[in-house]
Amino acid sequence: MTDKMKAVRLHAFGGPDVLCYEDAPTPMVNAGEVLVKVHAAGINPPDLYLRDGYRTLPPEWQPIPTFPLIPGTDISGVIATLGEGVTxxxxxxxxxxxxxxxxxLMKGSGAYAEYICVPAAQLAHKPQKLGYVEAAGAPMSLLTAWQFLINTGHDAPNPFxxxxxxxxxxxxxxxxxxxxAGGVGHLVVQIAKWKGARVIAVASGRHKAFLQDLGADxxxxxxxxxAESVSQKVDLVIDAVxxxxxxxxxxxxxxxGALYLVNPLGFAGHTIATELGITVTSTQVRSSGRQLCEAGHLLENGTxxxxxxxxxxxxxxxLAHERASQGSIQGKIVLVI
Incomplete structure (x- = not known):
């Protein structure tokens, strides 16, 4: 390991073309952290929002960047070095x-790189059944589905x-x-089925067989x-779009019943929901090695x-960001390192 690594960095906000593959300093591990040699990095919507400067957020939420920055949050890899106190x-x-x-959120977590420092509390052992690519596609989508459907797992204030x-x-x-059919949605389908729900999957037609294979009824x-024209009434709608x-x-x-909004910004139906007796709720996904470990058992046993x-x-x-921007995603997009 040298003091330089390859990484994808931003020097300005913009389209996919502002992602620069270049040399960057290898990060130094601090107490309570581990240095991970990254084998794969998952791509998530916040990566695209950050690259674009979070222009869709309210002005007071928009970042004041310190360039260059390395985007990405989701990784799988091998521990290279332990920081002090990690046991x-x-x-x-x-x-x-x-x-x-x-x-x-506003400065990039550093996943698009050959090495990354990770707080030990945010790590979980990779399920042996999964390769590095599949494992890198899991964390944000899996934790989002888990914290919406199973347990939020924290008491942090809800920004929404x-x-x-x-x-x-x-x-x-x-x-x-x-x-x-998307990154979060395809896991929500599976978790809902695991917990005994009847699932109605909404997506474009090309995803029908894929979602039926995952258990959609x-x-x-x-x-x-x-979707809103169906004659039956449902107990819960989860909007992952x-x-x-x-x-x-x-x-x-x-x-x-309830409406779960994975991205609630712009929702304007709270008054109507109250009149109808419907709970509208959202939450901010947060890093958790403990919850990744819990959910990882379901990845390990094939659930x-x-x-x-x-x-x-x-x-x-x-090119990966261009693909992510095209929509109609079936599962996860992953960078191989």
Missing amino acids: AFKPGDEVFAMVNFPDD QSFKHSPVALEGKTVMINGA EFIDYRLTA GGANMERFLKVIKPG LRIMLDSTFPLAHAS
Whole structure:
């Protein structure tokens, strides 16, 4: 290991072309951290938002950057060095993690690189059944699904609402998932089925067989049928897409039901939801090695699967971001290092 590594860095905000594959200093491990030699890095929507300067956020939330910065949060790899005080891991351990999210939301957590320093509390041993690529596709999407559906796992203030998000019991419930084929959505489908729910998956038609294979009981091609036009009422809608007119899903939820918004910015139906007796709730995903370990057992025994949309070499991160921007993602996009 040398004092230089290859990394993808930003020197300015912009489109995929601003991602620069270049030499960067190898990070120095601090107490309570481990230095991981990265084998693969997952791509998530916040990576694209950061690259673009979070222009869709309210002005007071937009970052004041210190360039250059290395984007990315999700990694899998091998521990190279232990920092002082770390006892739960050893050099050579295969691990995966979502790194410093949302703490480094505005400056990049450093995953698009050959090496990264990770707080030991955010690490989990990689499920042996998974390769590095699949493991790198898991952390943010898996933790998002887990914290929405199973346990938030922390008491940090919720930036999206004044009350704590509290997952509802899923057994025997009917759950509609919008964006079911994406990184978060395909895991929500599987977790909901594991917990005993009946699942209605909403995605474009090309994903039908994929989602049925993951356990979806019913499929709606949103290009042919508006999801909110279904005649039956459901107990829970999980919108993993966001964007305009999220309020439309209130039409299909039973009184006393709930609407989970993975990206709640722009939702304007709180008054209507209150009148209908529907709980609208969201939460901010947070790094957790403990929860990755818990959910990792389900990856190990095959209850959950990480599906891959595509892979790209680290040097071609700009092409990976172009793919991510095209939409209709089936599973995860991963950089191979």
